[in-house]
Amino acid sequence: AQSVAQPEDQVNVAEGNPLTVKCTYSVSGNPYLFWYVQYPNRGLQFLLKYITGDNLVKGSYGFEAEFNKSQTSFHLKKPSALVSDSALYFCAVRLASGGSYIPTFGRGTSLIVHP
Amino acid sequence: DTGVSQDPRHKITKRGQNVTFRCDPISEHNRLYWYRQTLGQGPEFLTYFQNEAQLEKSRLLSDRFSAERPKGSFSTLEIQRTEQGDSAMYLCASSLATTGAETQYFGPGTRLLVL
Numbered sequence A: 001a002q003s004v005a006q007p008e009d010q011v012n013v014a015e016g017n018p019l020t021v022k023c024t025y026s027v028s029g030n031p032y033l034f035w036y037v038q039y040p041n042r043g044l045q046f047l048l049k050y051i052t053g054d055n056l057v058k059g060s061y062g063f064e065a066e067f068n069k070s071q072t073s074f075h076l077k078k079p080s081a082l083v084s085d086s087a088l089y090f091c092a093v094r095l096a097s098g099g100s101y102i103p104t105f106g107r108g109t110s111l112i113v114h115p
Numbered sequence B: 001d002t003g004v005s006q007d008p009r010h011k012i013t014k015r016g017q018n019v020t021f022r023c024d025p026i027s028e029h030n031r032l033y034w035y036r037q038t039l040g041q042g043p044e045f046l047t048y049f050q051n052e053a054q055l056e057k058s059r060l061l062s063d064r065f066s067a068e069r070p071k072g073s074f075s076t077l078e079i080q081r082t083e084q085g086d087s088a089m090y091l092c093a094s095s096l097a098t099t100g101a102e103t104q105y106f107g108p109g110t111r112l113l114v115l
Helices: none
Strands: A003-005 A010-014 A019-021 A024-026 A031-038 A044-050 A056-058 A064-068 A073-078 A087-095 A109-114 B005-007 B010-013 B019-024 B031-037 B044-050 B053-057 B065-068 B075-079 B088-095 B110-114
Touching: A003 A087, A010 A019, A019 A109, A024 A073, A024 A087, A031 A064, A031 A073, A044 A056, A044 A064, A073 A087, B005 B088, B010 B019, B019 B088, B019 B110, B031 B075, B044 B065, B075 B088
Parallel strands: A010 A109, B010 B110
Antiparallel strands: A003 A024, A019 A073, A031 A044, A031 A087, A056 A064, A064 A073, A087 A109, B005 B019, B019 B075, B031 B044, B031 B088, B044 B053, B065 B075, B088 B110
16 A cells, blocks of 8 residues: 655645645555646646656756655755745655556645745 | 546535536546545545556545446446435546556545535
């Protein structure tokens, strides 16, 4: 079985400060990892993914995520937060091989960026 | 660039009625997924198609739910004899099957309210 934990329901950060949204995962092999963002009453928008190689993955809108195999984590980061980054963020995981194509999503973390 | 579209965006129905939702994927994508999302949760997988074949169904998908993708293009999700517990956002996603970690692209969702 595969699972994702997003330990924080909500993250608050001031505009201009760095932000981190945490994600830990559990799979029975090598993972593919994804981050999506969801704005109110909208579907999910793809931000970035980790497949293999460099542990630091760069994505859309200045976001990046760091894969840490020993800690089974894939935290989302941004050096300088914008008010417009306020949204719901979802981490997802699936097995790289030998398993289903279907990713498992976390419960989401609400990011609030204060002006 | 045409993304994934869903119709309708909102549906209010009375308990016991049947409803049908439509999803139009990105045109070259051969995989299509249906998810359900309730408040405070991430998307939960319901079913997926590769071309016109329904390859996987979740145990969440009761007998009242049926999905089709008759020509490998658009898909419909029907819920028969709706119950109040069916109230949720129904998300469709599509992807292009590759040898790596394919990315799912989501539609805006159909929000269902069962009275």
